[in-house]
Amino acid sequence: MALQQLPSPEILKAYPVIFNGKRARWRQLRKNGKSARREDRPNSWFEMIDPDGNGVWPIHPKEGWEGRWSIGPDTWKSIKHTPEVKWEKRKSGWTPYRIEVASDTPTMPSSTIFDDVGQNRQAKAQLNQILGTNHGFDTPKPFDLIEKIISLVSDRDCLVLDSFCGSGSTAHAVLDLNNKDGGRRRFITIEMSDDIATNVALKRLKNVVCGYRSQFKSTDIVYQKKVTLRDLQNPDALMSEMEEIRDEKRSEYDEVKVSIEDGLLTVSGVFGTDDDIQGLGGGFRFCTLGESLFDEFGDIAPAVSFPDLAAHVFFAETGAPIPARADSGSSLIGLHDKKAIYLLFEPAVQNVSRKAAGNVLTPDALSHLPKPSQGFPDQRIVFAEGCTVSPERLKAEAVIFKQIPYQIEGM
Numbered sequence: 001m002a003l004q005q006l007p008s009p010e011i012l013k014a015y016p017v018i019f020n021g022k023r024a025r026w027r028q029l030r031k032n033g034k035s036a037r038r039e040d041r042p043n044s045w046f047e048m049i050d051p052d053g054n055g056v057w058p059i060h061p062k063e064g065w066e067g068r069w070s071i072g073p074d075t076w077k078s079i080k081h082t083p084e085v086k087w088e089k090r091k092s093g094w095t096p097y098r099i100e101v102a103s104d105t106p107t108m109p110s111s112t113i114f115d116d117v118g119q120n121r122q123a124k125a126q127l128n129q130i131l132g133t134n135h136g137f138d139t140p141k142p143f144d145l146i147e148k149i150i151s152l153v154s155d156r157d158c159l160v161l162d163s164f165c166g167s168g169s170t171a172h173a174v175l176d177l178n179n180k181d182g183g184r185r186r187f188i189t190i191e192m193s194d195d196i197a198t199n200v201a202l203k204r205l206k207n208v209v210c211g212y213r214s215q216f217k218s219t220d221i222v223y224q225k226k227v228t229l230r231d232l233q234n235p236d237a238l239m240s241e242m243e244e245i246r247d248e249k250r251s252e253y254d255e256v257k258v259s260i261e262d263g264l265l266t267v268s269g270v271f272g273t274d275d276d277i278q279g280l281g282g283g284f285r286f287c288t289l290g291e292s293l294f295d296e297f298g299d300i301a302p303a304v305s306f307p308d309l310a311a312h313v314f315f316a317e318t319g320a321p322i323p324a325r326a327d328s329g330s331s332l333i334g335l336h337d338k339k340a341i342y343l344l345f346e347p348a349v350q351n352v353s354r355k356a357a358g359n360v361l362t363p364d365a366l367s368h369l370p371k372p373s374q375g376f377p378d379q380r381i382v383f384a385e386g387c388t389v390s391p392e393r394l395k396a397e398a399v400i401f402k403q404i405p406y407q408i409e410g411m
């Protein structure tokens, strides 16, 4: 997976030349570095002619080994007489350079150590601010850390999956990123605990989408010292010491305050506010899982209803959601791509044979399959527990029988 580069306007400082109205810099055409050897790319070992008419080869000027140019002979041919190229006379002789124009939106790779994001302590304070201190969830992760990871690995309309939702930090990060850059990222996040899902994640996400009154503000004293006569004689040194601490702590807190009271200088870090916090916008759907359709042996679980099994069968067969919730009064559960999908299934009834329960495709059942109102489809796919219709008749009537549960796609 390729990591995204991060916007980095300060890189432009390294491009001091203006070339065709853009920032640029001159780069040597001889590749530097010990791994840029002639044998690595033989095509880039060729002769260039310097302004005195002599041949120049990409040989290391001090160590004398055979290196290579950063381009091949065809590119050289196309640029050698253009302003893109210049020659400079150095101690070692004429050296060719090519101009490199900076991107209009410069970026650079992210550092592999993230020191500009919150830590778990801040994550807890963030959650307290959104939900108050009684939410009971102890292990939230900082959503700005998750934001950074999402920005690095995906684009602005990706789908983010977090199967361990917890307090919903990942979903919060997605909503916040979309709010910042107008992206259209979506998320799916899954939580197995009803309590955490409804009382922590759901409440958090409602608050951050719609806005809320901040419920938590806490202050840590991060530095304290008694102001001495010596400090008063040298207030500049005292101030710069304070500024240093303030800068160091700024990324950890929402606000860093400095005060002097009763001869005591105090630097404190403040988490949260007691203001109204504007909503991030966006939205989400909160879904709960129904009963499992299949038991541990792969059989249809006894409690499964016709509409639930129909929804699953239709999706597994077509890859599309069922057009409308199925009605157990009709075995025709939906149409897709010129195919009609049928399900013969009555939730298992003890002591009733499968045939009597209507779970078998019999010649009679086939004759009575409901016809789609939009005209006859090219094919009918009938899911049932068994089939007593001859293969010839099935073929003649363009019917494919699929046995449940074994022939449901994905089983």
Ligand SMILES: C[S@@+](CC[C@H](N)C(=O)[O-])C[C@H]1O[C@@H](n2cnc3c(N)ncnc32)[C@H](O)[C@@H]1O
Residues within 6 Å of the ligand: 139, 140, 141, 142, 163, 164, 165, 166, 167, 168, 169, 170, 190, 191, 192, 193, 196
């Ligand atoms: C460490 S917490 C995740 C914290 C989350 N990243 C946050 O910032 O709030 C792990 C969460 O995953 C949930 N969990 C664990 N196993 C799970 C599973 N198999 N399916 C769904 N949720 C699961 C736990 O109930 C817990 O809430």
